[in-house]
Amino acid sequence: MQPLNPVAVAPMGNELAISWNDGVEQYLPLELLRRACPCAVCCGEPDVMGRGETPARHYKTGSFELKSFEFIGGYALRFIWVDGHSSGIYSYKLLRSL
Ligand SMILES: [Zn+2]
Numbered sequence: 001m002q003p004l005n006p007v008a009v010a011p012m013g014n015e016l017a018i019s020w021n022d023g024v025e026q027y028l029p030l031e032l033l034r035r036a037c038p039c040a041v042c043c044g045e046p047d048v049m050g051r052g053e054t055p056a057r058h059y060k061t062g063s064f065e066l067k068s069f070e071f072i073g074g075y076a077l078r079f080i081w082v083d084g085h086s087s088g089i090y091s092y093k094l095l096r097s098l
Contacts, residue, residue: 015028
């Protein structure tokens with residue numbers, strides 16, 4: 001079986017369109033995409049007391065606007081947001097689960 005790969009990725013207004021090599025077309029709202037950011041800053045880590053507290057996420061102007069994106073090693077996409085955030089690496093598996 002061929003590994004899952006996006007054949008086309010294109011921002012369209014408030015959405016990101018992804019065409020996958022299995023024929024699936026996905027339209028992801030940019031806000032959903034940003035809120036799903038898997039980086040440590042956005043997801044947080046349990047603190048020393050073991051409370052898995054979710055950190056306060058600070059979204060601001062541009063947080064839900066995509067500046068650019070890049071492919072990472074054939075397994076993931078990195079999104080660069082207008083507010084400067086760019087540490088989230090979204091595996092293809094994660095993207096498909098959104
Ligand atoms: Zn993040």
